[in-house]
Structure formats: C-alpha cells, structure tokens
Amino acid sequence: MVTGVLAQREPEVVGVGREAVERWHPAVRVLFRFGFVVVGVGMAGVWLLHALLRTLGVSQGAVTEVAKWTALHPLTDWVGTHIFDVPIDYAVTGSGDTAAKWVSVFTLVLVAVPVTAAWSVLDRHRPNYARLYEWFRLLLRISLASALLLYGMIKVLPTQMSFNLERLVEPFGHMSPMAVLWAQSSLSEPYEMALGAAEVVAGLLLILPVTAGIGSVLAVVVALQVLLMNLSFDVPVKLFALQLCLFAIVLAAPDIARIVRTLLGRAVDARTSTPLLTTPRGNRILLAAQVLMGVWLLCATTVEAYDGWHTYGNARPKSPLYGIWNVTEYSVAGEQVPALVDFREPPANSGMPNASERFRRIIFDIPQGMTVQRLDDSLVSFPARIDTDQHTITLSKDTAHQWKIATFNYVQPQPDRLILDGTLGGRPVRMQLDQVDLAQYPAVSRGFHWVQATPYYR
Secondary structure, eight states, X not given: OHHHHHHHSOOEEESSGGGOEEEOOHHHHHHHHHHIIIIIIIIIIHHHHHHHHHHTTOOHHHHHHHHHHHTTTTHHHHHHHHTSOOOOOOOOOSOSOOHHHHHHHHHHHHHHHHHHHHHHHHTTTOOOOHHHHHHHHHHHHHHHHHHXXXXXXXXXXXXXXXXXXXXXXXXXXXXXHHHHHHHHHHTOHHHHHHHHHHHHHHHHHHHSHHHHHHHHXXXXXXXXXXXXXXXXXXXXXXXXXXXXXXXXXXXXXXXXXXXXXXXXXXXXXXXXXXXXXXXXXXXXXXXXXXXXXXXXXXXHHHHHHHHXXXXXXXXXXOOTTOEEEEEEEEEETTEEOOSOOOTTSOOOOSSOOOTTSOEEEEEEOSTTEEEEEETTSOEEEEEEEEETTTTEEEEESSTTOOSEEEEEEEEEEETTEEEEEEEETTEEEEEEEEEOOGGGOHHXXXXXXXXXXXXXXX
C-alpha cells in the first residue's frame, strides 16, 4: 500500500536547511499516481459525487445518468463486448455486483495505466506528492465517512434489515444465504442498531483530522466485518465492500503501523503531516468546511434513514389485516379443494397463482401487499389494495392496479377468523382463514433471559 510504504521508508532528503525536500523513491511516486487515479478519483471521488447529488435532492434518474458516465461509458461498453463478451446494462437493479460495475472497474484500471504513464513523464522532476497525498487522504476520509454514515443510519433506524412476517413460515432451506442473514439480523433490533452505531461512530470520527486516526482503525474493523458477511452470505455488494475496505486500510495503515510499534515496546514519534493549504487561515477555513460537511452528511443520511424507516423499515405502517392466516377451507365454484400436494408434480412457477391452486397460508404484512404460501411452502407476493370501508381486497399484477387478478369481499366474524369471497382468475373462490397466534413462534416470543437452566435450542 502507498501509505504503508510512505510510513515505513526512510526519507531521502535533497538539499539543506530551508531548501531541504524529501524525495520519494521513483517507484513510490508512480504507485501513488496510479493509486490516486484509481482509488482517489475513480472510486472515492465518484462515490462522493453520487452521494452529494443524492443529498442535494437530485432525481434518481439524473444520478443514474451521471453514474453511467462516471462508469466510463461508452468505453466500458466496448470492453464488456470485446474483452468479456458480456452485455453492459447500467439499469439500477439493487445489486452492486452487476457485470457493468465489475467491467467498469476493470476499465478504470486500464485507463489509469496510460494516465499514470503520461503523468509520470510530464511530472518526472517532482520530488514528492506530500501535499497531494494529504488531499488524497481527505478525499478518502470524506467518501468513507459518507458511506459509513449512510449504511450506519439505516441500521440505527432499522431499515436495511427490516422484519417480514413471511420469514416466520418460510422453510429455512428455502431461503437464500442473504435472506438468512437479513432474517436473523431483523429479529433483533438492538443487534442491528449496534452494527449501525459502530459504522456511524467510525464515520463521525473520520470527519475531523484529530480523530481520523482512531476513526480509520475502527473503520477497518467495521469494513472487514461487512466484507466478511457479504462474502459469506452472498450479498451482492461485494465490490463496494471491497472498495470501502480498501479506503479504510489505506487511511489506517500509518496508524496501524504505529500501534504495532507501540505494542512491541518501540518508541513512536509524534505524527506529522503536510498542511493541506499554505496559510494558517486557509487551513482553519478548510477545517471548518470539513465540520460543515460532516454535519451535512449526518443530517442528510439521518433524514434519508428516517424516511426509509417509516416507509419500508420496522416503523412502516402495517396492513389492516396484519397477521399470518391459515387457509382452513378453500373452494372453487362451490367445490372444495383439499389441502393436498402431489410432490411428483413439478413445482409451481413463481408467477401469480391460479384459482384451482390451493393456498396454505395468506400473510398480510404491509398495507399495499399480500403474500400467499402454497402447499409446497413456496411464497408468492403481489400488490394488494385493502378497502376497510367497503371490506374489499383487490389483487393486481402492478402497483397501479391496472391489471387486476382477483377481487374479494371479506368479513371478519371473529377477530381471529376471516372469510374471503370473490373471484380469482375469473373463477369464483371462497376461503376461510384462521389467524395464527404469533406467540407460537419462539423467534419473536422467546425474548431475553439472564438466567436459563438449560440452553433453549429448538
């Protein structure tokens, strides 16, 4: 790492007295130029640009278009087509590990090679980049802080891993590794909030130069833990987690080296750094700007996390029929459909269920959706509109409810019983549902115990 080399090498000094200047080794200068282009401009700079555009209220469409060009379009398209033979699609999918993102990083490295070569030729007489190195570290600090504050706040206000009722009835083996991670994290708000608090603290410490050292060390621990989870549970944010880990390691390398020397009982001198600007007043103004930037990022990420917490996080509204309901009776056109499943038949596809397909359970969680569990335990969710005044449920293929697939009238003769009567796929369907007592699931009812006679493991 550039920082490790700079921290441990003995400086070569050219000149004497006030004209003395530290001269970096030529290889260190080349490595710094390459790292500045790839890590500083291409990764940290691009992330910070996108983050600031979001906090300034720029539309998602505009941010996506900017992201397309900062991914070096159309050069990335050419690399994807002619080198990797994969189509490049810049559409936002929720995944950070799309082919477009991986190929764009490869393209960035390719571009950085001639840029570094030209820079090295044109600036070959410069003895060092001490001041630019400090600006490089500032860029990494602010970029890493913005990412940690964002991901931390959506955990402090439990949003990233929100609790979903369907996880209580979905077989463990049917869940993907990522779903398992999300489910186990969402079952304990204090655990998720603690994970977020560590990220927020690291992000805040990175804002000020005086606390950036301990902040970068904490950021290494946090980033490594996130990277380990993403790699272990196949979370599609591996590329960005690697980048954040790289930012943290570059920032923390000098301080980690000093910590190791201290633990070995060796003397450690006070750390010195080159001022970012040449005048004391300029540096004071820059320090104030860093504080304002930190306050802005904290406020912006808190507002974003708060909105998400109330929209799709644990503070989101609940369905008026909230709960898990067992389908105890099911009839199509007056004919009872038994609760049987023939496992010799191929499993049902992931599309909308048809009228003759017997349901096992219906889960009402969010107001605008409904989930059906089939007899083979598979789950399918679709948009729903529940009118509590007319006592109707409308199921559709789209959130605008232009393509309706079912309409039901419902009555609730008892608090734990529901009767649905209507049409599904053009055929008359009647269902009787009995509500499941959520206390029967230890995952939500077990609670916390200081004293336990034996381990509760079942």
